[in-house]
Amino acid sequence: MNRNIKDTVVEGITGVSVLLIIFIIVSILAVTIVGGWSKLNWTFLSEFPKDGMTRGGIFPAIVGTAAMTLIMAIAAVPFGVITAIYLAEYASEKSIMAKTIRFAVKTLAVVPSIIFGLFGLGFFISFIGKNMDILLSGGELKWGQPNILWASLTMALLTLPVVIVSVEEAIKTIPREMREASLALGATKWQTIKNVVLPGSISGILTGTILAVSRGAGEVAPILFTGAAYFLSDLPKSLSDQFMSLGYHIYIMSTQSSDVDATLPIQFATTLVLLLLTFSLNAVAVTLRYRIRRRAK
């Protein structure tokens, strides 16, 4: 084959691939917007589902998703920041400990999300929850069943790698001269981390948090067994309550509804809300990350 023809073919294949991706994204958005836009209004966002979820809004699913991701962030962010500090500041690159943690973080990031769900069920509910019930209330069932706390903690495990990687990346962009300036003034290592490194890494910590929240808001598998409910007539009031979530709501509406066709606009509108939520969170994270990278240069 002539070289020029080869070039044209390669260019054609790469171009088609790119077009295909754009086509997929545009289709998802177009179908969702066309199907759900008319349904999307304040009432839809602020009402409970009605009539066997064939009418009404998705308020409890929004609140449930928000509450779950908040609790998740409270658990995942401090833990992730502490781990990132260890990896970036204390562990020597070549130490077995650091290598082990890095391997664990990478592995954690590729574990299928349904496995986290099963782990949450086995560890948080059947082990920790059951034993809490035995210790606190003589075995009466309270913590040994799915609830928002266990679901959030399970989700925290899933999003932990995102936090660790973002924060470590931010910590590493703090120039060595800044640390040296602090140490040369007689600051201890911890004082340097607390007063120089962490304040300089704030945007990285924020990026990690937002990425974790946007990931956690969209995932369904980890909360399937650990706390998400089919339908609740009330909002969660305590950590031992179950909750509704946007992703799970879409799944329920499209597979379990008594009248799937009647709920189609609700499904589309719910999908649209979830997409808008994760897209905007990601946009904020990308902007922050861009600013960090620019500083690193």
Add this chain to the structure above:
Amino acid sequence: MNDFKVKVKDLSLWYGTSRALKNISMDIPEKKVTAFIGPSGCGKSTFLRTLNRMNDLIDNVTIKGEVYVDNINIYDKNIDVVNLRKKVGMIFQKSNPFAKSVYDNIAFGPRINGISQKSILDEIVERSLKQAAIWDEVKDRLFNSALSLSGGQQQRICIARSLAVNPEIILMDEPASALDPISTSKIEELIHELKKEYTIIIVTHNMQQAARTSDMTAFFYMGDLVEMNRTELIFSNPAKKQTEDYISGRFG
């Protein structure tokens, strides 16, 4: 004997297996300016950083020998490096103020030492900035970011920040190499003022600067201390040919 603030005995340093300093011995007088000169890579900055144990931060560095500050070997096992660095301050080649206000930069050292009373901090900040000859320029914008100042001002902020922890020795690693001539001359005037109270050790690749500012000059070449003497003698009548070649501009 006791006029010497720092005494170095047989100091060698390796980065991995490559030897950067070879059996350096020298005595550095108190409340004088001592300049280290020599071509790039001769070990002068590395040597400076052994005096406040800044090289500890770098992996894979091996140090042999002794460094006495006030007759205490700072490489002794039970030396508290944090206390050493309070006593031996350091100014870096690239000015490195924190991304904080001028005030918070100067107060950083006192604060990590547990001073939190505002009146005391105010007093330290003002005194340090005055000592660093930058008070008049920044007194109206103490709470602006230090990064908004010019390069020369930033470097004097760094000097003030270092003075705020009451060091006895100040190490300066090419403090004016990134500055314009006017800022450089301000730093040099400042060095002249500071030596009344502090022992100053300055690394410079600018021989005029060494000649202008220092009382003693040490010439380093390839990890060796070639020659150290009173500055006017080094520049007028060096004992070693290598020194003469370097200061007369024949290499380096």
